Amino acid sequence: MNFTIAADLVNLDRIINADPIAITFFIGYMAMFASAVFFFVERGSVEGKWKMSLLVSGLITGIAAVHYYYMRDFYLATGESPTAFRYVDWTLTVPLMCVEFYLLTKPFGAKGSTLFKLILASLVMLVTGFIGETSGIESNVMWGILSTVGYLYIVYEVFAGDVAKLAKASNSEALGRAMFLLKIFITLGWSIYPIGYMVLPGNLLSGAFEVSSIDLFYNLADAINKIGFGLVIYSVAIAETAKAKAAKA
């Protein structure tokens, strides 16, 4: 008992005083948790089809909150990067982000096959990324390149493939606005992850940053992409709900 209290105090001391990575795990956990509560509660303020989009945003941030809880503890206990937790989190949440794209374009005719292609590409990206992070110095560049192929395929779908064509054909101002912002997330926001990956020993940025800073990159990127992405969808949902109400009145 006394032993765990002492260990907790040591951990708390690290969070408060010295360790920026521990701090970002701690803040990440709270921010994901608060966002999940927000998206779940706000489902009540939006109309019809938008409820499902907010539910998915709540699930993405809720799943991340649980993983951050464990990642923070793992990091504090071992001082090491919680790679396995990280990839379990992403394997659940990135396909859910693909579902968000699907839900946005579904009223304009998106097909299940588009969703399937997006999810498949994200799984290729994540499985090869995980192998790269755990396979060591000789091969992480090669696995990183394979993973980037999956990533670029998603970018292609959103900029020029099915998702882009449907968004264009929809003539919906709201969807156009959402797509514009989501494209920024998927290019700038998501590119923080491969940059973080490149600090691995033997990779392109190794030596430029400490290896442990990989979690700073990932934690920053997760906050931007999971919470920011959800907020974009939320703002479109609120605007569209107000429009629908005005049309009815």
Ligand SMILES: *C/C=C(C)/C=C/C=C(C)/C=C/C1=C(C)CCCC1(C)C
């Ligand atoms: C909520 C989590 C998200 C949005 C995670 C996204 C992750 C990526 C876009 C990861 C991409 C990677 C590459 C493109 C190459 C190197 C390996 C990865 C997995 C870090």
